[in-house]
Amino acid sequence: MRILVLSPHFPSFPSTGAPARLYCLLRESASRHQFHLLASSTFGGQADPQRLAPLVESWEEVRPAARPSGRLPRLVASVRRRLGSTPRLVEGLLPLRNHAQELIRRALTAFRPDVIQVEHTITLPLLEGIRELPPILTVAHDLVFRIQERAALVATEATTRADWAEQARRTRALETRLFRSGGHFVTCSEEDRAALQDLAPAARVTVVPNGVDVDYFGPSPPGSPQRLVFTGNMQTLPNVDAVDWFCREVMVHLPEVSLDIVGLNPSREVQALAGPRVAVHGSVPDVRPFISAAGVFVVPLRIGSGTRLKILEAMAMGRPVVSTRVGAEGLGLRQGEEALLADTPREFAQAVSSLVTDEALRGRLAERGRRLVEERFSWAVLAPAMERAYEECVALHA
Secondary structure (H helix, E strand, O other), X not given: OEEEEEEOOOOOOOOOHHHHHHHHHHHHHOOOOEEEEEEOOOOOOOOOHHHHOOOOOXXXXXXXXXXXXXXXHHHHHHXXXXXXXXXXXXXXXXXXXXXXXXXXXXHHHHOOOOEEEEEOHHHHHHHOOOOOOOOEEEEEOOOHHHHHHXXXXXOOOHHHHHHHHHHHHHHHHHHHHHHOOOOEEEXXXXXXXXXXXXXXXXXXXXXXXXXXXXXOXXXXXXXXXXXXXXXXOOOXXXXXXXXXXXXXXXXXXXXXXXXXXXXXXXXXXXXXXXXXXXXXXXXXXXXXXXXXXXXXXXXXXXXOOOOXXXXXXXXXXXXXXXXXXXXXXXXXXXXXXXXXXXXXXXXXXXXXXXXXXXXXXHHHHHHHHHHHHHHHOEHHHHHHHHHHHHHHHHHHOO
């Protein structure tokens, strides 16, 4: 099958989130399908010809149009943003539209795709206005409005809470329209599938979970029980809020532990958390040594949608996980079996403390977590499900 992939980020591995998912699924399917990639660095990743060559038959970079220069054009753009209905996140993609449509039209003739794979629902507006498109399969990595609604719930300042609530309203309206526009959607969890079909009951949805490279993230000897670790893109709101909440609300109940915060682009808020018991490492070439050194992997997320690759990576390396229920959402983890789940500061601290002091519990969770990812979440297991989604998408429009 010939698949045109439109993405606001380049596939990247090792990496985090959607870039890593796209890379690994392309890698698994490259021998059975032909891919032409149109990607931008807007949401992360960089064009690397050597890394892309084994994944895709061909690729092109989508470049944004020049932003308005001069005081008056910038003022007009600012007023339009404030008074308009377009979500802020989508506004960041709109400068890609003209070049994306030029490249798509060219690919429709030269590559002749059987299906277009769109990464992220909010990328779909880049296709609007192009006629006679082949079937479209959209990967809804998360439902963005759910992230924004949760951000509003945890915000402490009234202006911030109102801003996130307004963004959630705008994004929900846009995503509802897109989900109802036809096409075929892929979500990363049953929870997101149900939420999507609440908005668009007739939408065709396939669940293809996130996964992990179980060879790259192989088991390692137990780390120091008192050493905790959190990984992720440290400029995104869910991760920034997670480590801020953990350091300020949870660690006060855990005087015996230290925390490593590992991930690219730590914001000023994250950097300010550094202290005697908190190390902020920023971008590192390899997160595995930090996961290996830790005895417990913490996921104190209060904001999110989709599922977290970081949990699967930790479990693949044999690290016991303590997570909020939002953090573990969509993975089907059982309390006390594959992970410990807690939502209040004191409960989260008690869960961490129980792992710090109980070697047998750490070992049991580590063993069960590794077995779970091998059986259900390796990319080799998940790639065929994505390939079936391509086939169903094409058959649906035959």
